[in-house]
Amino acid sequence: MTSLADAPVRADTALLRLGDALKDAGYAFTAVTPATYERVNGRPGNARGRALRDVLGWSRPFGPGDLPDRFVTLLDEAGVLHRDGDLWRATVRCSSYDGGLFFHSAYPPNAPDAVFFGPDTYRTADAVAGHLRTQDRPPRRAVDIGTGSGAVAVTVARHAPHAEVLAVDINPAALRFAAVNATLAGCGDRVRAVRSDLLSAVDGTFDLIVSNPPFMIDPDRRPYRHGGGEHGHDLPLAVLDTAVQRLTPGGSLVLFSGTGIVDGHDPLLAAADERLAGTDLRWSYREVDPDVYSENLDDSYAHAERIAVAVLTATRAA
Structure with missing residues (x-):
């Protein structure tokens, strides 16, 4: 039987596995300013995410079938997937710099404990x-x-x-x-x-x-x-x-x-x-x-x- 103290460790392990899976998939995303996020996400056709960069870069909502199942499972295990019926959101973004990937808060970063990357x-x-x-x-x-x-x-x-x-x-x-x-x-x-x-x-x-x-x-x-x-x-x-x-x-x-x-x-x-x-x-x-x-x-x-x-x-x- 696992304790509640184990939950953060398991979640971090899943987040690391997600990062490795994104690397293997060739994922890359350049973080932009909040004004650019708002403008680009407001364009026609950008209301819903249908690819990894849409969901983990642009923080667009998505649903069943939009991402490969293994990524949805890892998001779930890492505790960074919010479900509201068939409308789901990742509560993290992943941005690239100098060949590496970095997790941080989803857009818009309005929570008191939001973590900035831009x-x-x-x-x-x-x-x-x-x-x-x-x-x-x-x-x-x-x-x-x-x-x-x-x-x-x-x-x-x-x-x-x-x-x-x-x-x-x-x-x-x-x-x-x-x-x-x-x-x-x-x-x-x-x-x-x-x-x-x-x-x-x-x-x-x-x-x-x-x-x-x-x-x-x-x-x-x-x-x-x-x-x-x-x-x-x-x-x-x-x-x-x-x-x-x-x-x-x-x-x-x-x-x-x-x-x-x-x-x-x-x-x-x-x-x-x-x-x-x-x-x-x-x-x-x-x-x-x-x-x-x-x-x-x-x-x-x-x-x-x-x-x-x-x-x-x-x-x-x-």
Whole structure:
């Protein structure tokens, strides 16, 4: 007789088997912005899913006969299939990056414990990979703060195969996805998912700190999206403050964030400059994309002329 404690283990095993089956089927899907999901799914003929990418990429409802039985069984065993009569939905999506597959929350990600994966995930992972390629000495201990799906932590593990990598988050759903996705990527033994608010539950210092924390001004205050404060920068700046305290000599921070530009002024850049003044960190800041999420300019960003995303890199003197 199995106990209730066994249920999450069985579900995660089934999710891993689903991931392997998707790999064998040649599945691939590029995660897009919520606005693109809404627009593409609203086109004629896209109301119902009839293929794996429809169901596990575009989060379209489906029903009996639309998918091969083995995939329906695995969705069921993983606890990620919601049935309402003949209208079924997968409660996860699966997106691809750098040859790997990553499970995360279905669209629309409105639940309080939603786990985000989208264009900013790709940008952050690319920035981290690019940073690691420039380093003469690979990190021995690294942490991804606000790991979400764990995609960035996996990227660190792939580029620094001898590093201990922690994937921290306050969201238990994120930690589950991060652990499953790391195992699916073949580095589950080197990526450890830890529940922690920033680094409050983690000891020691780090050679590398990476983060793509929530950074938006979100009226609904969804945890995966809302950064806090007047500009949505409370969490990114908290990560910056944490790095000042916890980086080793020669250690680096790679912080990806968004910022609303007001009359040509970047409030995140100004706040970072103030916080880093007087520290021993050398840092740089660059816009990765000058104009994103324009659908928000009519409401929570009505004061801004554009929303940009930027990468801040800081390195402690050796």
